[in-house]
Amino acid sequence: METVSVLTILNALGGLGIFLLGMIIMTDGLRSLAGDSMRNALMRFTKSPLSGALTGAITTAILQSSSATTVAAVGFVGAGLLAFPEALGIIFGANIGTTITGWMVALLGFKLHLGTIVLPFILLGTILKLFFRDKIASFGYALAGFGLIFVGITLLQEGMSGFEGIITPENLPSDSLAGRLKLVVLGIIATFITQSSSAGIAATLTALYGNAINFEQAAALVIGMDVGTTVTAAMASIGGSANVRRTGFSHVIYNLFTGMMAIFLITPYTYLWETAAPNTLMQNAEIALVAFHTSFNILGVLIILPFTHQFAHMMKKIIPSKKPKFTEKLDKSLLEEPTLALEAARISAQDEFIALLQHTNFILGDLQYGKKLDLLLLQSALNKTQNYVDMIELKKKEATKWKLLMALMHILDHEQRLHERCEEEEYRAKHVQKSPDLKKAHDSLVNSNAQIITAINSKEFSKARKTAEKNEKEIMEFMKHYRDMIVEEIANDQIDIHTGTKKFEAIRWLTRVSHHIARITYYMEQTILETAK
DSSP states (O other), rough: OOOOHHHHHHHHHHHHHHHHHHHHHHHHHHHHTTHHHHHHHHTTTTHHHHHHHHHHHHHHHTOOOHHHHHHHHHHHHHHSOHHHHHHHHHHHHHHHHHTTTHHHHIIIIIIIIIIITTTTHHHHHHHHHHHOOOHHHHHHHHOOOOOOOHHHHHHHHHHHHHTTTOGGGGSOOOOHHHHHHHHHHHHHHHHHHTTOOOHHHHHHHHHHHHSSEEEEEHHHHHHHHHHHHHHHHHHHHHTTTTTHHHHHHHHHHHHHHHHHHHHHHHHHHHHHHHHHHHTOOOHEEEEHHHHHHHHHHHHHHHHHHHGHHHHHHHHHHHSSSSOOOGGGOOOOOGSSHHHHHHOOOOHHHHHHHHHHHHHHHHHHHHHSSSSOHHHHHHHHHHHHHHHHHOOOOOOOOOOHHHHHHHHHHHHHHHHHHHHHTTTTTTIIIIHHHOGGGHHHHHHHHHHHHHHHHHHHHTTTTHHHHHHHHHHHHHHHHHHHHHHHHHHHHHHTTTSSHHHHHHHHHHHHHHHHHHHHHHHHHHHHHHHHHHHHH
């Protein structure tokens, strides 16, 4: 019986390790090189599940990381930037984009044998990383990672060649449904251990290239690895927000669906290949395998896309949101991406502001735009939003994000004080509502609030600011004459001190409310302007 030397095993394991390291380094370099542009493009071009699938596939192919794309999609949903069905399209597309790694390994690693040629690229990439900064350093990092991938493949090939005659197709489960299912499970386990389907696919391609396994066995292993990529996502989503859990488990369900479909496609695929080009399958087994991997992922996307909205509805039923309305977007996982965390906080603060305007109008007797709210619940939401903003870590050199953070802090501070004014319903707001001589100022505030709500819902933030500032100015002008009138009435014994004090408190309440609203709309417009930069 043949044995395998320790050196052969070390070569195989070392090759796999270097391949994994190369993938990590290249992905980090590409992500740094792309910066926010790739994420912004992902959001900008995703208008439907179909466009989401296309952008998800392209982004994953460029970044060489389906996890980066999936995390971005989760972030967009969590921050309220994308609807759940559109984000599902991105996740479906990421499965197609991740198959590019297999093509790179099969074409460049096995056909062109780049293991030696890329060595100078590793040195060049390292020099760029060490002696340059920003984009050039990121490019160098990605270049060094690219080189390491093919060094790893070369070592893996050398190591696997030592297993020739020891690991054979006969030693693995037979080509039956039960045998294929066993290999699928083996592929899932391998991906869970390495935390990378790319590494597993590279090892499978190497084994197939060395005739250690046949095509059908390799196909079953790849299916398992495709399903295995979801295990990490599912585990990471446990304990997360409803949107995070929905996204993670949507990935699992979708990949299980494509995996089950792919198992039954192995035989028809090999039959079609042999029919179209007899006796060439094993000669081009690596190309045939990555083509199979890409094909069943594309087919899965084409089947599921028309039912994306129904799929999203099902996931919302299975995993309902338990968080209060105002803070459901404040997911702690977004804190790793400050841009998304800031946007989530901005939308939460905006929703809370609209709620405060509605409650203000309600206590002033407006039944059209007014709406009574649970002030304790709203207070809790404001506190949670402030705590969330406090957890967002930025550096002052990130000027745009820093200004956005400062504007959010101002908004929340004024919202807290506006909330306090809403708690003064019985003492001041009721007097404003019932006092005939305050009707003009009362109507001005009620109408202004209604217009601001409409403007914000229409994303016309400049209009909201102008409306609020106009109302504040009108109430300030009214207050000057009204104060003089009250003082004169008290002096002439037309009203007593107690009544006069109530009137003073009422006009102060109107002034403070209009001031907080004006400042909130001002800073809200600033957040939009900063976000657009």
